[in-house]
Amino acid sequence: xxxxxxxxxxxxxxxxxxxxxxxxxxxxxxxxxxxxxxxxxxxxxxxxxxxxxxxxxxxxxxxxxxxxxxxxxxxxxxxxxxxxxxxxxxxxxxxxxxxxxxxxxxxxxxxxxxxxxxxxxxxxxxxxxxxxxxxxxxxxxxxxxxxxxxxxxxxxxxxxxxxxxxxxxxxxxxxxxxxxxxxxxxxxxxxxxxxxxxxxxxxxxxxxxxxxxxxxxxxxxxxxxxxxxxxxxxxxxxxxxxxxxxxxxxxxxxxxxxxxxxxxxxxxxxxxxxxxxxxxxxxxxxxxxxxxxxxxxxxxxxxxxxxxxxxxxxxxxxxxxxxxxxxxxxxxxxxxxxxxxxxxxxxxxxxxxxxxxxxxxxxxxxxxxxxxxxxxxxxxxxxxxxxxxxxxxxxxxxxxxxxxxxxxxxxxxxxx
Numbered sequence: 001x002x003x004x005x006x007x008x009x010x011x012x013x014x015x016x017x018x019x020x021x022x023x024x025x026x027x028x029x030x031x032x033x034x035x036x037x038x039x040x041x042x043x044x045x046x047x048x049x050x051x052x053x054x055x056x057x058x059x060x061x062x063x064x065x066x067x068x069x070x071x072x073x074x075x076x077x078x079x080x081x082x083x084x085x086x087x088x089x090x091x092x093x094x095x096x097x098x099x100x101x102x103x104x105x106x107x108x109x110x111x112x113x114x115x116x117x118x119x120x121x122x123x124x125x126x127x128x129x130x131x132x133x134x135x136x137x138x139x140x141x142x143x144x145x146x147x148x149x150x151x152x153x154x155x156x157x158x159x160x161x162x163x164x165x166x167x168x169x170x171x172x173x174x175x176x177x178x179x180x181x182x183x184x185x186x187x188x189x190x191x192x193x194x195x196x197x198x199x200x201x202x203x204x205x206x207x208x209x210x211x212x213x214x215x216x217x218x219x220x221x222x223x224x225x226x227x228x229x230x231x232x233x234x235x236x237x238x239x240x241x242x243x244x245x246x247x248x249x250x251x252x253x254x255x256x257x258x259x260x261x262x263x264x265x266x267x268x269x270x271x272x273x274x275x276x277x278x279x280x281x282x283x284x285x286x287x288x289x290x291x292x293x294x295x296x297x298x299x300x301x302x303x304x305x306x307x308x309x310x311x312x313x314x315x316x317x318x319x320x321x322x323x324x325x326x327x328x329x330x331x332x333x334x335x336x337x338x339x340x341x342x343x344x345x346x347x348x349x350x351x352x353x354x355x356x357x358x359x360x361x362x363x364x365x366x367x368x369x370x371x372x373x374x375x376x377x378x379x380x381x382x383x384x385x386x387x388x389x390x391x392x393x394x395x396x397x398x399x400x401x402x403x404x405x406x407x408x409x410x411x412x413x414x415x416x
Contacts, residue, residue, distance in 0.1 A: 003080035003209040012101040014110045016118040022145035027117045033107040037128040041151040047143035047183045048107035050310045051159030058260030061283035071132035074125035083125045100125040117147040121180035144182025155266040156183045156190040167183035181206035189213040204315045223258040250294040250317035289405045297392045304404040311345040328352045328398045335364035358406045
């Protein structure tokens with residue numbers, strides 16, 4: 001369920017299904033009825049298990065620092081449906097959402113799409129209405145059969161590939177990789193992160209089949225830590241950008257930053273934009289993302305690690321940022337995730353866990369998580385707000401993690 005989406009569906013009498021239906025036939029038919037807005041957009045398309053949101057955020061900041069008007073479509077929402085569609089960092093307004101829903105109503109899209117497909121159409125319409133220079137589009141699930149995979153991008157980005165959504169995408173790395181590689185388009189470059197060998201072979205094969213140039217982290221471009229920041233090197237174009245300092249924590253964010261810089265040079269070439277090292281440094285420093293090692297109050301951090309790969313990165317970041325500190329976890333996870341493996345990873349840096357219920361039909365109950373936990377100290381937490389406030393006041397380092405939906409609920413309640 002996407003918060004506040006139903007408000008617009010009811011207001012404009014546009015019905016859609018709250019289900020997942022992989023495939024492109026419905027979205028292609030709907031887009032044709034509204035004039036194929038996606039065909040007029042300049043797009044960067046992102047798919048991957050982890051790192052999409054962070055890479056998108058770095059790329060958005062870099063593009064904006066170069067004076068471009070940037071639209072972005074991402075999921076899931078942080079607060080409600082409005083923040084999934086943004087331009088220049090500002091969520092779509094109620095008036096703007098009304099406009100695109102009126103367009104969809106007049107095109108008779110009611111009962112033709114799922115909720116996510118409907119929102120995808122809304123994003124494309126909004127970006128065309130507002131004349132963005134570039135649209136950054138994040139795949140919702142997979143890639144090949146995701147509703148966003150109707151675009152022909154300037155460049156595609158695949159930051160990582162690991163097991164996820166196995167019910168829909170398949171239960172092997174090869175199956176997942178085929179879905180992610182599905183966003184590669186003929187004669188359009190694809191930028192990839194540090195992929196497992198099996199996944200990289202599939203991506204390389206798909207790129208070769210489509211005559212798409214592959215730019216790989218560690219091969220065609222690199223990022224290394226230095227005494228005065230990080231240094232990005234583009235091996236292909238033979239240049240460096242030194243003294244890069246990030247606000248986003250974690251060594252994995254250096255890779256996401258490098259992916260974004262590489263992608264921007266592809267965008268700048270097509271849009272005939274002069275690149276600036278100063279602008280890139282400024283963008284990298286100011287880029288931040290909600291729910292990615294986000295300190296929402298002193299000593300309380302939100303991080304949306306929701307699968308083993310992202311949980312492993314969170315553990316590495318905790319070990320780097322808070323060595324030898326006592327860590328408390330507050331956890332809520334969707335039941336279709338690899339909950340046991342996520343908990344085993346978190347238990348490497350903490351033996352103190354609290355499990356919470358949150359409002360999502362796919363959520364595992366706090367009691368079920370408690371049963372799966374091997375922590376020495378563990379309990380079900382009924383109301384996390386006073387607990388987190390007390391942890392902050394007593395300067396007890398606390399990580400809230402497991403699901404982005406939980407993070408949204410925590411953020412909203414703390415704001416209240």
